[in-house]
Amino acid sequence: xxxxxxxxxxxxxxxxxxxxxxxxxxxxxxxxxxxxxxxxxxxxxxxxxxxxxxxxxxxxxxxxxxxxxxxxxxxxxxxxxxxxxxxxxxxxxxxxxxxxxxxxxxxxxxxxx
Amino acid sequence: xxxxxxxxxxxxxxxxxxxxxxxxxxxxxxxxxxxxxxxxxxxxxxxxxxxxxxxxxxxxxxxxxxxxxxxxxxxxxxxxxxxxxxxxxxxxxxxxxxxxxxxxxxxxxxxxx
Numbered sequence: 001x002x003x004x005x006x007x008x009x010x011x012x013x014x015x016x017x018x019x020x021x022x023x024x025x026x027x028x029x030x031x032x033x034x035x036x037x038x039x040x041x042x043x044x045x046x047x048x049x050x051x052x053x054x055x056x057x058x059x060x061x062x063x064x065x066x067x068x069x070x071x072x073x074x075x076x077x078x079x080x081x082x083x084x085x086x087x088x089x090x091x092x093x094x095x096x097x098x099x100x101x102x103x104x105x106x107x108x109x110x111x112x113x
Numbered sequence: 114x115x116x117x118x119x120x121x122x123x124x125x126x127x128x129x130x131x132x133x134x135x136x137x138x139x140x141x142x143x144x145x146x147x148x149x150x151x152x153x154x155x156x157x158x159x160x161x162x163x164x165x166x167x168x169x170x171x172x173x174x175x176x177x178x179x180x181x182x183x184x185x186x187x188x189x190x191x192x193x194x195x196x197x198x199x200x201x202x203x204x205x206x207x208x209x210x211x212x213x214x215x216x217x218x219x220x221x222x223x224x225x226x
Binding site: 004032034036042043044045046049051057059090094100101102103104105106107 | 119147149155156157158159162202204212213214215216217218219
């Protein structure tokens with residue numbers, strides 16, 4: 001089965017500072033990769049997904065960006081964090097095509113002060 | 114904009130009660146529907162992946178049905194136990210098959226012993 005490693009687990013950053021959250025996947029090749037965010041009191045909002053190396057689709061206009069430099073590596077970044085970027089971020093991997101279940105990382109809690 | 118709606122938002126039941134929740138999704142261009150259970154301090158875990166109209170799936174005391182023509186899925190829990198307490202999420206994929214999963218906001222279930 002797939003294992004999703006995500007780090008850091010907790011992050012407290014000042015407004016205007018950069019961000020890098022990293023996600024790596026074991027146990028599969030050529031997965032679909034996803035970044036989701038759960039803001040307080042809300043469900044999972046899809047931020048980015050990728051069907052292959054260098055292929056990134058952005059779902060909502062925002063202060064964040066994503067990159068997939070390797071098949072099983074997915075990075076979420078920001079050049080300058082905003083207060084509204086605070087939340088719980090989850091990386092997920094799924095079978096290409098989307099019919100298979102998603103496997104999630106343990107999440108990263110970001111607090112922007 | 115794809116809207117996936119779940120109801121109720123939260124639910125409190127007594128141990129032994131049976132319960133059900135609803136997931137509504139766009140009925141056009143259906144590809145797949147997923148159900149996940151998200152326990153506190155853990156990652157979401159897949160319960161079911163459903164792809165065919167009329168699908169019924171079961172795992173222990175939990176079962177799900179799917180109606181793609183009218184755009185809804187029900188999740189049933191028979192004889193709820195305290196360990197069933199979690200947030201239950203559904204996610205929808207359209208037939209464009211980009212692998213893009215859109216989640217509902219979840220139903221949070223609390224089972225009192």
